[in-house]
C-alpha cells in the first residue's frame with residue numbers, strides 16, 4: 133500500500149478546444165514531448181496511494197517509462213477518445229494503470245465539431261467500449277451548457293458501463309458567444325444530475341457522480357485536504373500549509389497559507405462533497421448555515437452541514453455568504 137498522492141500534468145494537446153482554459157498548448161514536436169517526459173521520470177518514481185495523469189492530453193506522450201516508474205493503489209490516466217487504442221490500453225494496464233477518465237464532453241455531433249474535439253458521439257461510444265474492455269474502473273467527463281448543445285440523456289452511460297461521470301458546467305473563460313444564462317445552465321445541470329442518478333451514479337461532489345465504490349480516490353484525497361505532489365508544467369500541489377504551482381520551467385511559485393486560511397480552504401472543499409462541512413472550528417458560520425438549512429439547502433447533523441440536492445445548485449452563493 134503506497135502513501136501520498138501524486139498529480140502529473142501533461143500540458144500538450146492536438147489542438148486547443150474552443151472552450152478550454154486549462155494549461156495546455158498545441159503543436160509540441162515529438163522531441164519536445166520526449167524530453168518533457170524524460171525530465172519528469174526521476175521526480176515521480178515511487179509508491180503512492182493515488183496517482184493521476186492529467187492534462188492536456190497525456191497520451192500524446194509516450195507514457196510507458198513514466199507510468200512504469202510509479203506504483204499506486206489507484207492510478208488514473210485521462211484519455212482523449214482519439215487515443216483509445218488497444219496497444220496503448222494494454223501498455224497502460226501492464227504499467228499498473230487501473231482507472232481511465234475519458235473526456236467525451238458532449239453526445240451531439242454538431243456540438244463536438246464546434247468544440248473542436250475531432251470525433252463524433254458514436255466514435256466516443258466505441259472508444260469508451262474499448263476502454264471498458266480493458267478497464268473495469270472507467271468514467272467520462274461532460275460539459276453542461278455549451279452553446280447550442282441540445283443535450284442527450286446521460287442515462288445512456290449505464291449502457292456504456294461508465295463507473296464515473298464528471299459533469300462540469302461551462303465556465304466560459306474563453307468568451308464563447310451565445311452562452312445560455314446562468315438559470316438555463318442550472319436547469320441543464322439539474323437534468324443531467326437527475327439522469328445520472330437515475331442511472332445509479334451517486335452524486336458525491338457537486339460535479340462528480342459514481343457508482344458506489346467507484347468514487348475517484350485521488351480527488352477525494354485532494355478534497356479531504358490530504359497532501360498531494362504536483363509535478364509538471366501547470367501542476368498544482370499541496371504539502372501541509374504550502375501550495376505550489378508550476379507555471380512553466382522558470383515560473384515555479386509557492387505560497388504558505390496561515391493555519392486559519394488553510395482551515396477555511398479545507399472547509400470549502402469539504403462542503404462541496406457528501407462529507408459536508410464540520411463547523412467545529414467555525415462556530416461563527418453556524419447562524420448563516422442554519423438559515424440555509426431552514427431553506428432546505430443544507431441538512432445539519434450536530435456540527436456538520438451537508439448540501440441537499442437544491443443546495444448543490446447554489447453552493448457558490450452559500451460559500452459567498454459565509455467566507
Ligand code: SF4
Nearest residue numbers: 145148149152187188
Ligand atoms: S483536449 Fe482537453 S486539455 Fe486539451 S484543449 Fe481540449 S479540453 Fe483542453
